[in-house]
Amino acid sequence: DLAHYRLQVRVDRGGHLDVTAEVTFIPLQPHLRVIRFALFPKLRVERAWDAQKTPLPFLQVDEEEGNALAVIFPEPLPVGVPRTVFLRYGGRGAVRPSGPGNYILVPEARSTWYPNNWQMTFGDRATFEIIFAIPKDHMIVATGQPRERVPETSRWTSEWPITVAGFNVGLFQTRQRSEDGIVLEVYTNPTEPDEIRRVQLLAEQLERQGIRLELPMGSLTTSGLAENMLVEALNAVRIFTRYFGPNPYGRIALSQQPAAFFGQSWPMLVYLPYTAFLDGTQRRALGLPVRFSEFTDIVGAHEVAHQWWGHIVSWKTYRDQWMSEGFSDFSAALYLQFAFHADPQRRLKRFLDFWKNQRELITRKALLGVNRTSLEPYRVGPLILGARLNTGRTTGAYERLAYAKGAFVLHMLRMMLRDPRAPLGEGDDRFIALMREFTRTYAHRAASTRDFQRLVEKHMTPEMDLEGNGRMEWFFRQWVYGTALPHYVLHYWLRPTPDGRYRLWLKIAQSRVPDDFRMLVPVYLDYGEGKLVRLGMATVQGNSSVETEVTLATPPERVLLNALEDVLCTKEEKATK
Ligand SMILES: [Zn+2]
Incomplete structure (x- = not known):
């Protein structure tokens, strides 16, 4: 069980990482002498020592062989007593420069850039204190609360034990908004990631050859939509706070990463693909398919929601x-x-x-x-x-x-x-x-x-x-434990009655399910112009049908099953005279 980390991290312009880690853990099993960790293989350990500054032997497998690291103590560690190990390690490859002022903490290193639980690199909750030293003019944003944030150094602490720790570094521009005890920040790179830059170079070439492009290639930057992203995140936070309760972290930073199709959420720190910061015209200019908006419409809200689902x-x-x-x-x-x-x-x-x-x-x-x-x-x-x-x-x-x-x-x-x-x-x-x-x-x-x-x-x-x-x-x-997916057929008719009202008869048949499968199936009356009334829910069991008749004062335009996609199913609706 990992309990606490104190990490001193230096990042340079070439993406070289230099770390001194102080890792406090609690042995849960007896007779443990060899403590195993997972560490990104391109980060090589130089030294390990204990709280008395006594050097400890360690083993780190070759770079090609994976992320295994083991530190060996001279005697078995008593169960339940916290111990601290110190490690000094570093290397290139965990942080990759990706264009002027753009860096990416590579996905493979996101949870192993520090010595993590080898059986569970996500979810062994620990508290963190991380002290960063970064190149001049650069900014860093990390998991935790920022303390003593001055140019080139900052300290980040997490009050609650968190599932995983991470950071994002770059020549960022930031925007901030706070509301109801939560601070929202957006970090964008005003300079283009290499990927966008390549498209622009191609466009400039074409223009030199006399081909005029109607697309706004010159303005493919992400900072323009930073404000939109901030508003989007603010709305998401308002909705999630109302539905799921307050966010105890009190802060969420949304940061741009130089990857087109990949978003990820770490506690208090969201990594968003740069495409989420582009508008529709810009996305088309990059050749992204129209259906890509399925992804960009929701990636921000999905990643913000992970603060509740996955972290809190x-x-x-x-x-x-x-x-x-x-x-x-x-x-x-x-x-x-x-x-x-x-x-x-x-x-x-x-x-x-x-x-x-x-x-x-x-x-x-x-x-x-x-x-x-x-x-x-x-x-x-x-x-x-x-x-x-x-x-x-x-x-x-x-x-x-x-x-x-x-x-x-x-x-x-x-x-x-x-x-x-x-x-x-x-x-x-x-x-x-x-x-x-x-x-x-x-x-x-x-x-x-x-x-x-x-x-x-x-x-x-x-x-x-x-x-x-x-x-x-x-x-x-x-x-959750089963695989059935029901099919429904709705038959209904609607007839005027002598007293000026309407008789609705309907029959719902359920099929393609095991005999003990039951479901509540809602029936809606559609009065047009978005006016939808739920008439009730029918209980159907197995491959059978139920039918009913009701009297209505006003006739609906249509009768619908699952009008709000209430049940995961396939369906047919049939009106008869
Ligand atoms: Zn997700």
Whole structure:
């Protein structure tokens, strides 16, 4: 168990890293003499010593052989007694220069640039004090709270034990905004990363050859949209604070990294791809496909959400990791619902399109595995298998399911907990109470799927008690531990009655499921112009159907199943005379 780090880090312009690390750990097993760590292989250890300044022998495998490092103590360490080891190491390759003033802490080194738990490079929570020395004019942003921040040196401390530590360095411009006890910062590079620079050089060549380009190639910089990013993050934080509770870290820094397709969230520090800071015209100029906006629309909100899902609450084992990615993608959908656009109709459409896309990712045949065989991802296995869903035959399945199906699990719970009488976008009181209790109970700790299930059971409605035992076992068994995906067919007719009202008959058939599969299936009346009323939820079990008749005062334009993508399913709706 790693408890505390004190790291003194020097970064130079060439990306060379020089570190003195003081690592305090608590031996949990008896007879331990050899303490193992994971350290990025390009960082080589020079010396190791103990608190009495006695040199300690160490072994570090060759660079090509991986990240294993072991420090050897002269006698077995007593269980439960904190010990400190000092290490001096350094090298090039963990931080890579990527254009003027741009650097990247390479993804492979993100959690092993310091000596980390070799069995778990993410999630062995520890407190950190990190002191940086950086080149003149450069800025650094790191996990933790900044203290004594002066040019060329700064000190960062974390009050809470955090899952992982990191930093981003560069010739940054910053913007800041604070609200409700949380400080938001954006760090952008005013100089282009090499990747953008290459496109510009090509454009300049073409222009010299007399080919005029209509695209704004000269202004491909990211600082212009820094303000947008700040507003986007501010909105995301407001929404997540309301739904999930306050963020105890009190700060989030969003920093640009010279990578186009890759975002990552460390505690208090988000790494965003530079493409997230470009507008649509600029993205087209770079040749990025239009559907790429699917990614850039939500990458900021998704990464901000990881502050709650992954950091404030982390996951216990690989079986629970779906909650981190799934809940973050769900959170991005909340962002789309409330903040994507000023026009409520466009927001609602974007929100529903998001869920349709997720459903496609889960149900459409996709090319998976090294042999690229065509398979529906949901058939590969249940969420609870985590990264083990990816085998040689099914690589890519885990990513689709953890994000998309994981998000759907939470969306289905939200829809069942929702007060159907409330207008769209309201009525989430029960869901909010559940999520806030979840983050409050497991703040700065790891939670499991079962831990979450127990809290859902505390907040469930009587209608959700499909097995009559006050438990949500049925739901988790089907959607987290199971692979079924129901198909629904709705038949209905609507006829005027002699007393001037309307008779609605409807029948819902459920199929393609095991016999004990049950679900609450909502029926909506669509009155047009976005006016959608939930008539009720039908309980259907196994491959069977239910039917009902009701009298309505005014006739809807249409009757719909799952109008808010309430249930992950495929469906058909048929009106008859
Ligand atoms: Zn993620």
